[in-house]
Amino acid sequence: MSPLLSGGCLRAVWARARDARLLVPHRGASGGPGCARDPPTGAGLLRGELDRFGGVSVRLGALDCLDAAAFQRALQASVQQWRSAGRVAAWLHVPILQSALIAPAAALGFRFHHAEADSATLTLWLGEGPSRLPGYATHQVGVAGAVFDENTGKILVVQDRNKSKNLWKLPGGLSEPGEDLGDTAVREVFEETGVRSEFRSLLSLRQQHRHPGAFGKSDMYLVCRLQPRSFAIRLCPHECLRGAWLDLATLAADAGATPITRRAARLLLYGHREGFDKVDLTADTLPAVHTGLLYKLYHRELPGRYKVPAGAE
CATH class of the missing domain: 3.40.630.30 (Gcn5-related N-acetyltransferase (GNAT))
Known part of the structure; x- marks a missing residue:
């Protein structure tokens, strides 16, 4: 108007x-x-x-x-x-x-x-009783990319620049407004390491409250499994101190990695050995109740006999 x-x-x-x-x-x-x-x-x-x-x-x-x-x-x-x-x-x-x-x-x-x-x-x-209006900006959303090369068994990790304790971690950052989680992971990995990748699944989600880095709000941190499309590392000099392709089994037990990185490595190790269907949360695109809009729904893959045509839910 x-x-x-x-x-x-x-x-x-x-x-x-x-x-x-x-x-x-x-x-x-x-x-x-x-x-x-x-x-x-x-x-x-x-x-x-x-x-x-x-x-x-x-x-x-x-x-x-x-x-x-x-x-x-x-x-x-x-x-x-x-x-x-x-x-x-x-x-x-x-x-x-x-x-x-x-x-x-x-x-x-x-x-x-x-x-x-x-x-x-x-x-x-203006209504009766206490306000029932929703709050705003209660969460920030961070996304990390676990870029795993199934052929070599190696995973891409980085160390942040200007940190008091430099541990191996997965490249990642905050999701932009209107950006899908998988797209955030792919973008952040490329910006930090120069490695191109493709989204495969959602591996895990961390919820943390009163996060100092989120102005005291809650923080959602999601780890996505990505498949590499290139391998040469070209680090962003402003964000990363080091970058490397490390053996997945070694990283899973490495005390020099962050706890969430070690847990993601163990999930990947389990999926690599037993089948990624054991750990993957894949995404379906479904129509939203708001006319003309869509949303992504993440869940373990459904067998074909349990699926229904899109929009029939």
Whole structure:
């Protein structure tokens, strides 16, 4: 939706924005929607977008000229109208250039929900009882790539640069927004070592809480089994001190490797000897309930007789 407009600059902007992008004229104001007349200051309601959970979202424009006092009056009137309409929550998206509007919103009970590089999102619970709004950024997701060469029995490991204790570990890093886990593993391995690889399966998942490196939030760390497509190591000088292809059985018992690396090596050793179907969690792509979206579901491989056509679940 287009940004909302109001306040002291309304006269100058009104002729340019006759569709009243910020304020829906109050029923008591003269004229109607689209009239090229200045409505009384604060006489409008903020225009928002309804969501399927019974909430309403208002998005402010980064460059719109907004008067804080008039905005607060319009927001207060809008909150009253939303409550009367049975809305359960209000979401206010404020660009960083409109940060002056955060204080007026906070005075009406809005609180921070989350912030990104150039905007902050505030919320106000309008329903009965305690707020049931979901939290934000409770976890960070890290992914490691266990690149195992079945022909030689060797696995790719690195040592981080600038660590007080340099142990062998699997290359990896944080997953980017919108990035599948397997793609993160492949990308991180290449960025750190120059080795190209292909995703085969998910091996393990670690959950840890109050993680110092995650700003005190919870941390999810997943290990993926990758198949190498190249073998020459070209280390990233900023991240890695050393890199090597080590014998898998040796690494599984090496005290010079991190505990999670030794455990991943033992899983790979078991899978290599007994069949990777014993340890692999493979991924299926299924349609999500949100129209047009898909999701990845990781699990042990199902026998063919238990499978159903995609979308029939």
